Amino acid sequence: MTRHRKKSDLPQKTCATCGLPFTWRKKWAKVWDEVRYCSERCRREKSNKAVRRS
Numbered sequence: 001m002t003r004h005r006k007k008s009d010l011p012q013k014t015c016a017t018c019g020l021p022f023t024w025r026k027k028w029a030k031v032w033d034e035v036r037y038c039s040e041r042c043r044r045e046k047s048n049k050a051v052r053r054s
């Protein structure tokens with residue numbers, strides 16, 4: 001890895017539900033590849049209403 005070692009250099013993703021960027025969290029360390037939502041709430045909402053604005 002050639003990443004800088006800064007605190008702010010954590011990986012980021014965009015939430016598939018709300019579209020907001022979110023940052024790596026320790027609780028996701030083992031599942032980061034599968035994480036697609038910023039929160040549990042967004043994770044549930046995707047099954048309720050799959051609203052997609054592109």
Ligand SMILES: [Zn+2]
Binds near residue numbers: 020
């Ligand atoms: Zn979200």
